[in-house]
Amino acid sequence: MRYALVNNERVEASHGLSALCPGCGQPMVAKCGDRRVHHWAHRGRRTCDHWWEPETRWHRQWKSRFPAGWREFVHVAADGERHIADVRTGHGLVLEFQHSHLRPDERAAREAFYPNLIWVVDGTRLKRDAPRFAAGGQMLRPTPWRGIYTVAFPEECFPPKWLDCRAPAFFDFAGAEPVAPDATPIERYLWGLLPGRAEGHGVVVALGRGGLVRAAHERPQILDAAQIVGVLQARFRAARVAAMQEARRLPSGKRWKRGRVWRRPRPRRRF
Numbered sequence: 001m002r003y004a005l006v007n008n009e010r011v012e013a014s015h016g017l018s019a020l021c022p023g024c025g026q027p028m029v030a031k032c033g034d035r036r037v038h039h040w041a042h043r044g045r046r047t048c049d050h051w052w053e054p055e056t057r058w059h060r061q062w063k064s065r066f067p068a069g070w071r072e073f074v075h076v077a078a079d080g081e082r083h084i085a086d087v088r089t090g091h092g093l094v095l096e097f098q099h100s101h102l103r104p105d106e107r108a109a110r111e112a113f114y115p116n117l118i119w120v121v122d123g124t125r126l127k128r129d130a131p132r133f134a135a136g137g138q139m140l141r142p143t144p145w146r147g148i149y150t151v152a153f154p155e156e157c158f159p160p161k162w163l164d165c166r167a168p169a170f171f172d173f174a175g176a177e178p179v180a181p182d183a184t185p186i187e188r189y190l191w192g193l194l195p196g197r198a199e200g201h202g203v204v205v206a207l208g209r210g211g212l213v214r215a216a217h218e219r220p221q222i223l224d225a226a227q228i229v230g231v232l233q234a235r236f237r238a239a240r241v242a243a244m245q246e247a248r249r250l251p252s253g254k255r256w257k258r259g260r261v262w263r264r265p266r267p268r269r270r271f
């Protein structure tokens, strides 16, 4: 963790300092080596929050975009269960930055624990994720909203483990590296898959990193995912109904002949 408590003040790790864990109150030691980002670790045992993952440079960069008081927020549920959220905004939105592998059941548990959550996923950890999105993203279709798209086969764009999220999942395909001004849109934007489907179509959002940070400051949700998916669902349904009515109208005078069914041609005898 980046912060631990010294005299009830949140402080960053530095050589020789000792502090207490804001989650469990146990002693922590400062780890200030060269190999990993400077951090606090529990003495002796791994961590009090089994959801916590070792921080990478990518984690630190993301969290640094938010006020220090929002980072590593100890979230306590009504039943006393507590976890340390990566970022919790003043509006109560929790942002979890996920680099390492996450089992689907654990992902679902976090979505249940944090009622207002978005995921930001490091899309550079697995080599196949960015190429998959580059190929599948060709099939994105625009909607009347700028930066919002639909896709008939979301599984061709996003990793299978993230398809059935209950929270929006934004993929960061640039990772910890700075994004060049001439980078591809895949790297320039975060690509979010919204929960739910509009008549089977996935709803995808392209959002700049600054846009996400700004929205997190300004409002309780980055975007109203349920409303967007609902409106697109209604549009798809209306288009389908209109197409069916059109199809019914067309064959006047030229009806399909009844009784003509396609039969498999009989195999010819060769001998």
Ligand SMILES: [Zn+2]
Pocket (backbone or CB within 6 Å): 021, 022, 023, 024, 025, 026, 042, 047, 048, 049
């Ligand atoms: Zn602890």
